[in-house]
Amino acid sequence: MHMDMCVHVRETGLGKSTLMDTLFNTKFEGEPATHTQPGVQLRSNTYDLQESNVGLKLTIVSTVGFGDQINKEDRFWKGSGHLPTLPFSYKPIVEFIDAQFEAYLQEELKIRRVLHTYHDSRIHACLYFIAPTGHSLKSLDLVTMKKLDSKVNIIPIIAKSDAISKSELTKFKIKITSELVSNGVQIYQFPTDDESVAEINGTMNAHLPFAVVGSTEELKIGNKMMKARQYPWGTVQVENEAHCDFVKLREMLIRVNMEDLREQTHARHYELYRRCKLEEMGFKDTDPDSKPFSLQETYEAKRNEFLGELQKKEEEMRQMFVQRVKEKEAELKEAEKELHEKFDRLKKLHQDEKKKLEDKKKSLDDEVNAFKQRKTAAELLQSQGSQAGGSQTLKRDKEKKKGWSCSGLQAYWPSLYPRLVASPCFWSGPHPACFSPAAAYSMSLLPLTAVAQP
Numbered sequence: 503m504h505m506d507m508c509v510h511v512r513e514t515g516l517g518k519s520t521l522m523d524t525l526f527n528t529k530f531e532g533e534p535a536t537h538t539q540p541g542v543q544l545r546s547n548t549y550d551l552q553e554s555n556v557g558l559k560l561t562i563v564s565t566v567g568f569g570d571q572i573n574k575e576d577r578f579w580k581g582s583g584h585l586p587t588l589p590f591s592y593k594p595i596v597e598f599i600d601a602q603f604e605a606y607l608q609e610e611l612k613i614r615r616v617l618h619t620y621h622d623s624r625i626h627a628c629l630y631f632i633a634p635t636g637h638s639l640k641s642l643d644l645v646t647m648k649k650l651d652s653k654v655n656i657i658p659i660i661a662k663s664d665a666i667s668k669s670e671l672t673k674f675k676i677k678i679t680s681e682l683v684s685n686g687v688q689i690y691q692f693p694t695d696d697e698s699v700a701e702i703n704g705t706m707n708a709h710l711p712f713a714v715v716g717s718t719e720e721l722k723i724g725n726k727m728m729k730a731r732q733y734p735w736g737t738v739q740v741e742n743e744a745h746c747d748f749v750k751l752r753e754m755l756i757r758v759n760m761e762d763l764r765e766q767t768h769a770r771h772y773e774l775y776r777r778c779k780l781e782e783m784g785f786k787d788t789d790p791d792s793k794p795f796s797l798q799e800t801y802e803a804k805r806n807e808f809l810g811e812l813q814k815k816e817e818e819m820r821q822m823f824v825q826r827v828k829e830k831e832a833e834l835k836e837a838e839k840e841l842h843e844k845f846d847r848l849k850k851l852h853q854d855e856k857k858k859l860e861d862k863k864k865s866l867d868d869e870v871n872a873f874k875q876r877k878t879a880a881e882l883l884q885s886q887g888s889q890a891g892g893s894q895t896l897k898r899d900k901e902k903k904k905g906w907s908c909s910g911l912q913a914y915w916p917s918l919y920p921r922l923v924a925s926p927c928f929w930s931g932p933h934p935a936c937f938s939p940a941a942a943y944s945m946s947l948l949p950l951t952a953v954a955q956p
């Protein structure tokens with residue numbers, strides 16, 4: 503026997519783990535969930551149990567984080583006056599249930615299907631934990647149950663029901679039932695079509711939602727050990743039907759209706775999923791003329807439709823690609839043009855700078871040359887002046903008295919004399935050569951041309 507159960511909890515610490523342990527009289531491993539992480543997660547664990555000499559493979563899938571981060575949305579929905587449609591905390595749960603159906607459908611559609619050995623992971627029952635508030639159901643509970651009721655057998659239970667008084671509990675049960683009915687939420691009804699269980703199931707349906715208490719602690723009551731919760735004011739016996747509905751739940755879930763839960767899952771919930779899925783894929787039972795629909799034709803039509811869509815998508819992508827390439831090309835051209843312009847500007851700037859520098863260099867060269875020439879001339883004059891010195895002084899004195907003579911100048915300044923004659927200079931005083939060469943140089947009386955020539 504195999505059963506997959508989804509344990510659904512609305513808030514942290516609603517006694518989910520304790521109830522599972524109490525129901526199956528064991529200690530399932532598992533840390534208490536952290537309720538601080540964002541989003542809803544599902545934890546799935548499979549256990550091999552022995553129940554009344556029957557082997558039971560039980561998978562428990564628990565939701566973590568459901569309702570933890572949703573309070574604001576909850577207020578908003580209530581204020582808006584209508585139930586929200588999409589996709590808050592319940593979405594991962596719906597997706598998980600659908601994924602199990604999908605896996606089963608895939609197995610069914612295989613050419614070589616092995617359904618007898620297939621590990622059926624479809625969820626057969628959802629225990630929906632309701633907090634013992636005594637108030638109305640929260641919008642989130644109603645919306646979630648509405649989303650789930652066509653996919654799984656929902657068994658609503660009031661958790662920790664020892665926290666609510668007997669009279670409040672009666673009213674709370676009535677309130678929950680009427681809210682479920684007015685919101686069109688279909689919870690699992692124990693079947694009454696089989697005579698052997700019709701009476702008990704009919705009675706149990708009237709007790710829904712079950713108000714449960716969980717405890718793994720065993721206390722001695724009378725001379726019997728019993729699962730109970732002890733309080734300063736008294737003891738709640740888990741298996742006492744006057745205290746809570748735990749026994750009813752256990753009987754209905756594990757002993758009387760487990761097979762029906764599996765049957766309903768396959769015949770109702772999975773069938774609905776399968777039908778919707780096949781219709782979505784384009785399969786029909788009859789064509790418009792009410793003739794049986796050919797699987798081959800459906801497949802061909804769907805294949806052609808798919809190929810057409812694929813081609814259309816390909817064409818769109820090609821167009822988009824060409825467009826992008828064109829845009830990129832234009833961008834690149836523009837960038838290239840800008841680069842060329844920048845290069846030309848820089849080249850011109852460089853040429854102008856180069857020309858300026860060349861001009862400057864030329865003028866500096868000229869200045870250097872002129873300086874060198876002056877320097878040479880000055881040095882020459884200085885050395886000749888010092889050679890002539892001594893003996894010439896007397897002669898010069900005599901000539902001074904006569905006035906200046908060219909022969910004297912020639913002797914004194916032999917190499918320059920012919921040039922000086924050849925370059926006339928207008929001078930009304932004594933002949934320039936009669937000055938000391940340094941003085942003559944400093945007064946710039948010697949034309950540069952004359953000095954420069956050897």
Ligand SMILES: Nc1nc2c(ncn2[C@@H]2O[C@H](COP(=O)(O)OP(=O)(O)OP(=O)(O)O)[C@@H](O)[C@H]2O)c(=O)[nH]1
Pocket residue numbers: 511513514515516517518519520521533534535536661662663664665714715716717731
């Ligand atoms: N009063 C009361 N307390 C209970 C009941 N069941 C469990 N508790 C206590 O509630 C606390 C949380 O119980 P858990 O079973 O760990 O709750 P849970 O829903 O598994 O918690 P998370 O895994 O954290 O979501 C523990 O202290 C339990 O002893 C119950 O029926 N009545």
Ligand SMILES: [Mg+2]
Pocket residue numbers: 518519520533534535
């Ligand atoms: Mg837990």
